[in-house]
Amino acid sequence: MIHFDNVTKRYPGGHEGLSNVSFHIDPGEMVFLTGHSGAGKSTLLKLIGLLERSTRGQVRVAGRNLTRLGRGQIPYHRREVGMIFQDHRLLHDRTVFDNVAMPLVVAGLGHIEIGRRVRAALDKVGLLCKEKNLPVTLSGGEQQRVGIARAVVSKPPVVLADEPTGNLDPTLSREIMNLFEQFNDVGVTLLIATHDLELISGMNRRILVLEKSRLARDNAAESVN
């Protein structure tokens, strides 16, 4: 589902965000991405969401070669990749419902269909009763769940999460991870960047470790060896 072949990302000024990284993730996998801050986790996720483009090497997502995707096609690619951020990135002047509905509005769905899908997504993250609230009235964990509902509402085959539990206490983090596992159960491919090793160590999932912009460890590759 996600293929990196010798991918290097060099920023203007010479700093390398990623150096010669190769891996692939099969459809339906749930993979964690760890490493110190500055190791390149965010850069890697940005390349998948086409927030950045690779300097060298090839990135392919769901069979699409992102290296060759034109500017005009970026929005259509992003609709296939749900993104979750540490700071939620919600719109604070809109209700929870409107925030979650955004990907569907952008995709041009009809009114009734939007209502049905948004409520299903909010139900999934346990916030159906708060659909009319503004995000500021919610706790951090609830805001993160709104962000998750927005990422999955259009049922993208790939979901990326950048430090989704960064600001949450262990119990809430655990809940968020449970949610991700439920999405994975219905076939969504997930790539979750986190530095909370304690949280993910017991989950028995594949872990990619980035160190100084390089892929230092991939426990899927290890188990094959």
Add this chain to the structure above:
Amino acid sequence: MRRPRKRQSARISPRSSLRADVWLMRHLQVALASLGRLIRTPLSTLMTTLVIGIALALPSGLYLLLGNVESLSGHWDGAASISLFLTQETSDEQAGSLASQLRRDPAITRVRLIGRTEALDEFRRLSGFAGVLDSLEENPLPSLLIVEPAADRTEPAAAEALLARLRQHSEVEFAQLDLQWVRRFHAITEIARRGVIILATLLGLSVLLIVGNTIRLEIQNRHAEIEITKLIGGTNAFIRRPFLYNGAWYGLFGGISAWLMVGISLLLLDNPVEQLAGLYQSGFRLSGIDFATLLVLLGGSTLLGLIGSWIAVGRHLHEIEPA
């Protein structure tokens, strides 16, 4: 612009292609949403609208005034007349016989004779110099013949030829073609017309800049929304749309306020103009903005708003990329 993008979208994700009715509905929603956004900030919307309104009211008001002045000159066009001042020696009887001789001329439609006595009476009545005139021993005023050329002689060249012929008469001391004045008047209104066009162009440009700047600020204010919309796969067309509607609304409201401003100004001018026209024994009344002109004004202002926001959006939307 739309079609190829839709085809691309179909290639990547067939389930997200838009149906026509949904598309139309979406446009209506965006139009109403941007209208609602404007209404929620009434003060700044009003100020922008008034600035656009004033910028548009000026040229449209002048244009209207010009039209009125030209309709006024229309009355004079037909009446391009030649004044023949007769010599002092010519008696009223001689003047009368010259008048009837001229009336038989096919190049002339009408001859009006103002005899010396009649001229003196009129002058005494209108000038207020009655006492001075009474002290004069003899009437200093000549007889006057006002000659109206036939319809086919009102052309400047033909009228000049007629003028030259009339000068031949020995009784004529001095002949004046009033057409001269009409021609000068036409030249002046032509200059005024050009002036209005130049002014309209400059002020139209200023409307573009006003709307462009307003939309630029709006884009900055909604930076986060644009960024997030791009993150979740909003196309540039989708993001551009509310701003374009915004600009179009500004233009339309500006046009309406310009119309109101011109209308109120006309109301204020109507009475004094009627009085002035009355002094000239004319039934002239100011004419307002007719329906066709109103349509052009509103359509033009909406288009200016649309173009202004298009320029702003085109320049500033690309600067906002999610990171």
